[in-house]
Amino acid sequence: xxxxxxDDDPTSRLLLRTFVSxxxxxxxxxxxxxxAWSYLQKTPVDVLLxxxxxxxxxxxxxxxxxxxxxxxxxxxIILITSLADRSKVRAGIEAxxxxxxxxxxxxxxxxxxxxxxxxxxxxxxxxxxxxxxLELANIDLLGQARTDPLTGLGNRRLMxxxxxxxxxxxxxxxxxxxxxxxxxxxxxxxxxxxGHPAGDAALIKTAQxxxxxxxSTDTAYRYGGEEFLVLLPQQNQTSALTAAERMxxxxxxxxxxxxxxxxxxxxxxxxxxxxxxxxPSVKALLDVTDQALYRAKAAGRNVVAGADRREPxxxxxxxxx
Amino acid sequence: xxxxxxxxxxxxxxxxxxxxxxxxxxxxxxLDDGVGALLSELAVHFFDxxxxxxxxxxxxxxxRDGGTVSRHAHKLRGAAxxxxxxxxxxxxxxxxxCGLDGRIEEATALLGRxxxxxxxxxxxxxxxxxxPAP
Numbered sequence: 164x165x166x167x168x169x170d171d172d173p174t175s176r177l178l179l180r181t182f183v184s185x186x187x188x189x190x191x192x193x194x195x196x197x198x199a200w201s202y203l204q205k206t207p208v209d210v211l212l213x214x215x216x217x218x219x220x221x222x223x224x225x226x227x228x229x230x231x232x233x234x235x236x237x238x239x240i241i242l243i244t245s246l247a248d249r250s251k252v253r254a255g256i257e258a259x260x261x262x263x264x265x266x267x268x269x270x271x272x273x274x275x276x277x278x279x280x281x282x283x284x285x286x287x288x289x290x291x292x293x294x295x296x297l298e299l300a301n302i303d304l305l306g307q308a309r310t311d312p313l314t315g316l317g318n319r320r321l322m323x324x325x326x327x328x329x330x331x332x333x334x335x336x337x338x339x340x341x342x343x344x345x346x347x348x349x350x351x352x353x354x355x356x357x358g359h360p361a362g363d364a365a366l367i368k369t370a371q372x373x374x375x376x377x378x379s380t381d382t383a384y385r386y387g388g389e390e391f392l393v394l395l396p397q398q399n400q401t402s403a404l405t406a407a408e409r410m411x412x413x414x415x416x417x418x419x420x421x422x423x424x425x426x427x428x429x430x431x432x433x434x435x436x437x438x439x440x441x442x443p444s445v446k447a448l449l450d451v452t453d454q455a456l457y458r459a460k461a462a463g464r465n466v467v468a469g470a471d472r473r474e475p476x477x478x479x480x481x482x483x484x
Numbered sequence: 485x486x487x488x489x490x491x492x493x494x495x496x497x498x499x500x501x502x503x504x505x506x507x508x509x510x511x512x513x514x515l516d517d518g519v520g521a522l523l524s525e526l527a528v529h530f531f532d533x534x535x536x537x538x539x540x541x542x543x544x545x546x547x548r549d550g551g552t553v554s555r556h557a558h559k560l561r562g563a564a565x566x567x568x569x570x571x572x573x574x575x576x577x578x579x580x581x582c583g584l585d586g587r588i589e590e591a592t593a594l595l596g597r598x599x600x601x602x603x604x605x606x607x608x609x610x611x612x613x614x615x616p617a618p
Contacts, residue, residue: 173529174563181515181522216558245562267565269511 164209164281168192169199169225170243171217175266179212179243182270186277196220200228203238210280211240212264212273215251226259237287239280243268311385313363314370322384325394326445333438340396341403341437344452345373345410347389348430348464352423365429369414373431376413377406391431392452400437400469407433407467415465425464432459436470501571503604508568509612520613526567527609533563534602538595541579545592553591554583567609572601 166188168179176192183190191208193199197219203211211229215222226240242255242263252263261283262276309321317325329340347353347369354362366389373391374383386392393410395403411433419429434455442448451470459468509523516522537560544552561576575597582591 172559172563172566173533174526174566177522177526177529178512178566185515214562216555245558245565266562267508267568270515 164277164284165189165191165207166210166212166277167199167202167206167208168212169196169217169222170212170214171195172214175214175243175268179268179273182268182273183212183277185270186274188277196222196225199225203229207236208238209284210277211238212243213240213260215242215244215255222260223255223258226255230259236291237284239283241276241280311370314367314385316370316374316391317382317384319384319387322386322392322394323445325382325384326448329394329396330438330445330448334440337440338397339399339438340394341398341400341435342448342452343393343395343403343407343410343433343435343467344386344449344456345369345391345393345407345414345431345433346456346460348426348432348460349421349424350389353421353429356421356423365419368417368419369429369431372413372417373410376410381406398437400435403435403437404467404469407435411465411467430465432456432464433467434459434470435467503569503571503601503608504612505568505570509608512567513612523609524613527613530563530567530569530609531602531606533560534605538598538602541591541595541598544583545588545595548588550583550586550588550591552583553588554580557583564605567605569601569605572598572605575601 166183168176168183168190170176170179170192171194176194180190180192188210191202191206193202196213196217199211199213200220211225213222213225220228222242222244226242229238229240239262240260242252242260243266244251244255244263245266255263262279264272264276309318310316311318326342329338332338333340347365350362350365353365357365366385369389370383370385370391373393377383377393377395380396382394384392384394393407395406398406411431414431415426415428417429421427421429424430434452434457436442436448436452436455438448442451455468455470459466462468512523512526513520537556540556541553544550544556557576557579561573561580564570564573564576575594579591579594579598582588582594
């Protein structure tokens, strides 16, 4: 272990350094609390042996400063004090010391304290390592909890959270946003014809295409089954329709054969809706988006429809094939 | 707990009592396998400290500054304990208490014992240092 001795008494420094070295540990010495604190800020140590009364920073203040630094590795602190100072021992322990030794210190007492110090610092090291691993695992779990495992898109839980945030911001600041809902056309027939593994591959490819056709600020989610939702922040219905149409064309463009579809390849139908003050909730917004998607399906599939019938429906039918 | 009542100074140490605890001395000699270099170095540090403590005590007593008397005595008490100088340690403890209690006259009266013990410790340590390694 690395041990630091902080004591303004030269005989104590010399004796403690001799004891520590003879016990096989590395030892550094400081003549007062201030120099000990400077040393500790640059060089972490396993054990600090500190006198109570020193010029400048005294022992208890040194303990407090060391304990107030939560990022440092744990330093086991042993307060060196006179037998007559036992009333101070409790204050020293409360300031952060782990143990104390009465003067005159002998080698055997120090040896037993250092055995304990080794055990405690090892335990703290293990706890620190466990905690770091746990934090990494939590980050990983958090990611898993918000990701659809098949497509890698955000899952429905993440979608609901993000929609809630967007809706709140829109209500508070009037920041407009839109959503686009897509459904793979004739997907059940695709699964029946090509099998579920092929169906999964089609879902992955479609998800990647929809996500890849959006802006960097857009987020795609797997809404459920063969349905995908895209959140388009700061986009009105017109620009959202343009984006959704780009996504639809992207899916059609990868030309995955679908013999059971009237279009011959995998395609999607899309519904688009934009937030407005008249829409009271996320659920209401999703309802109007779903209605738009229904109209796209009714229009022959492989098209995008807007929720507001007064909007230009240029996308509707335009891309039908 | 430090006593705060009337004078509680210890009885003068008998000249027949060892100035330095033999067991402690043996332990200190054993730290460098009996060579004695460590003991010599400790003695040099100790007497430097004792000299500066004596000067500090005189000045503090003249100034009737009990707190400073107590701090000087406390520091040397620890060093005396390290060397096993039990008689000097006791005098320092008495000086420390007197200083804390503001009993300046009693503290001044202890300086004679302080000097005597320092002299006895010097003789004992010099004899040990001069002694050849076993």
